[in-house]
Amino acid sequence: MANETFNLTTEPWIKVTERKTNATKMVSLIDLFEHAQDYRQLAGDMHTQDLAVLRVLLAILTAVYSRYDADGQPYPWLAANPVEQETLEVNRGTYEDAVLATWRQLFEAGHFSTIVIQYLQKFADRFDLFGDHPFYQATMADYDALVAEKKRVALGKGTVAIKQFNRRVSESNNTPAIFAPKADTAKNQLTLDELARWLITYQNYAGTTDKTKVETGEPFSSSPGWLYKLDAVYADGQTLFETLMLNLVLINENGEYTPQHPVWEVTNLRDYVDDRAEQINPDNIAALYTSWTRILHLEWDDAQQPTIFSAGLPMFDGENAYIEPMTTWRRDKKTEIDTPATRSSYTLSKAMWRNFGSYVRLNPDTSATKQQQEPGIVWWLNQLKNRQVLAGNKSLSLASVTFVSGGAPANLPIAEYHDDIQIMAGVLFDRHQDEDDYWPVYIENVIQQTQKIGTDFYSFAMNVGRVRGMKLEAKLFANKLSDQFYSRLNDPFKNWLAGLTPTTDRDQAILDWKKELRKLATDAAKSVMATGSLRDATGYFDQDQQAWVNIFIVMSWFQGKVKRDLGLKKGEIKENGR
Template identity: 25%
Template structure:
């Protein structure tokens, strides 16, 4: 600080800092209390990037767990009854939320001499103490390694040493943030930081960056928060948010310890407000101009974090369930088997939020199209550093009736149908390789080293597969949205998709055929090793082979 700013400044409960989109498509900025009072009047959170919104959403959910869950919520029936009573009111019980937050008002100051929100006020002293303990020296040179906002603002997306080619901010906006902006990016940094915290060496990215995040979206912000207000785990045990020893960030003393391994929380409000990093914001002349950063809390490598409700789980090579990370440019519906898996699937576990929505089936009758959204950050290893290279956002709209347990057979049949679709798309990739060879590119001869031939084939197949899925993407989404187990006939619906997939892939293969060179159409002589004879190898014959394959697969 420069000595002029007040000790306590910008309280997040009272000051507007959360960006929302209203039903009139207007953008407004609300405080935490304003948001809970008017959530039913807003469409959604509308911050700079989706990962920022999910970080803020988790903060709001933690407040809901603190305000509404008591020790009286002991069983699944208790939890569903509480949720149903809140849902029926169509807006939050603002008085209860306000009464809950009132005793913690001082913990929500963005700037405070001892307990600034989501920050460590004594971070420099803690860093010095850590260095002394590590080097075993009596004194060290205390030097503040202030980072610029270029690493704090996720939409600016650049390092301190290398400028972005096409920045979203220019001029002074690249050097400073307003308090509302800084508050939003503070939550984002805590959850999605790469490994820029050099001391100590980070145990991976921020906690949220290690998840393939999923959430359910409602028709307004109230519904979205309620749909993700998960009170029960997949063993039908109530989360421990009503117990005395479960505490959100603002309910417990500030931890100044650098690098701390913590046990898996049983309560959601503990997990939703986990402090992956220790951060301290620098303010000058009513603007934030930099920050200090160190490692924070982390879980043991072998920790089972199945209490996390916002991610899909898959088994790793050690037969342990771990979060399944989203892949860039990989459509969400292709992971349908993990998203809505059935009990028989032992290789993955559905997200806790999906399991919870299954329990709420009767209450969701009014929300027929249910929107499941995927959010994440994509990281890459660059030299010794892990850096964010992109943000991931996708969604899948399904009929809420599919979540009913009586309709698990529908889920299984859709999964089986998608397996056939995947096999058909693989065949399209083989067809593309055949065309390449028919054009005269000898991928089987001695002209290429074996590794080079394999790489070329893999590239051709990967590109063609992605092209196939690109053409199937929208038609599958439209088909899935129309699936209604309460009205449709199972076999006819599955046959309908197989026909759509076959028609789409055949049309795409025909386009490939039209683009072939004359050489590929005429063909060339090639030895068939299986038949031990010379045959004409052409694009036309390859297309006929593809037709035969795809009809066998899709019917």
């Protein structure tokens, strides 16, 4: 394979959806950045893969537009000191004004400038799957120098099968993936475009089945990929260009100028490993977005299929890693340390809107030690709105995507989570002098009330289970009906949220949702009753109440709870005709 080449800057490998035809096609990096405005979205093999690829695209844009303006000219502080950019101290206002002016100019133009293409051409040799600097890989010499002698390539140890590398299969040699989308004969085969996408994905979503590690002098545990640890959130635009722009974070909350260093700009891989051994959070987004979880080396056979050698790298722990904009946060109440939040199998069915308070700061004027840390991408969008770069009536879509892990020791993915919410910028970032009188607080209160009705429905389902003579299985029955109930709520609530505007009458909007919620709850309960039998009418004798309880009494209890918890008055209910 010495003369082989597959350069990602010019070879098609990224799957996108065309705006005009909705057809899926493959494009190169250069094609993508030249025509991002003509594509609707990334359309890879999985949502998680699309997010991993999106972050690589953003790393390219961040590296470029933190150095050059929309006209391709270096910013004044870099033009004067191109060699000393690592030690530059740039005035915060000067830096922010310059990069935001660049962002505005690009957004208004509706396409990226040619400086991105020039950057890709400059680093083209770092984007080839083969050659002296194979993309997202180590050469044999570097790999052998970084691992123990008994793990060197020639000995054939420390490999990862393609069927495990491919996250649509994620099959270990011990446990077959029965419902895999590929037949057994094809599980260990990849085309070069697939390989490029899965290379990026695996570096972000590696499990912990591989045992080989780089030699650092200090013991460490191999970690899952960084994205694997995040309940990730990003902005989803109307076009791929808009998605890239909305997620192109060019300033951070501390306002400091920080040089950007994506991994392909690293000149010495062994120095990179030495830096990673310190397990310090990256200080720039481009480095974070392109951080490796494994040192990978590929050996090729005559059928152009690779043997993948993998060695674990030390991973930063993520404590207060606010450089990461695409995550919700979890705060330790004792230490007041923030770490990225994760999603478990227990919350797999929980819609994004139900965690609204994790995505927007509900108490912006509260002291920093007490307030909920909002995702950096939400903070960034707020800056764009405050600077009047984004209009208040701009509809924003926040999307969440992640793999849910099966847990230790393998940490193989068992499911993929993907959801979104749409909300107007002027609603999401509504601010008033009275912090209780702005939209996010109203919305959170509505969600809490909605989830109270969800609790009432769960109680109703448990009571139905008792009427039907269920014992241990009553809880499973109630959990199933509860999930179905929230599924009924998802689209109506998301539509209600998307329909809010900065000038909407708040009290009326909330009343409208209460009425709709009451109808949805009643209809859901009636659908449960419709599946009953004569036993439902007979019921059972409740020893505590010394009375017979049947389905009609249970329904009456539920309706009373809904009325109480929604606080609807008789006139308001009649007004809706129910």
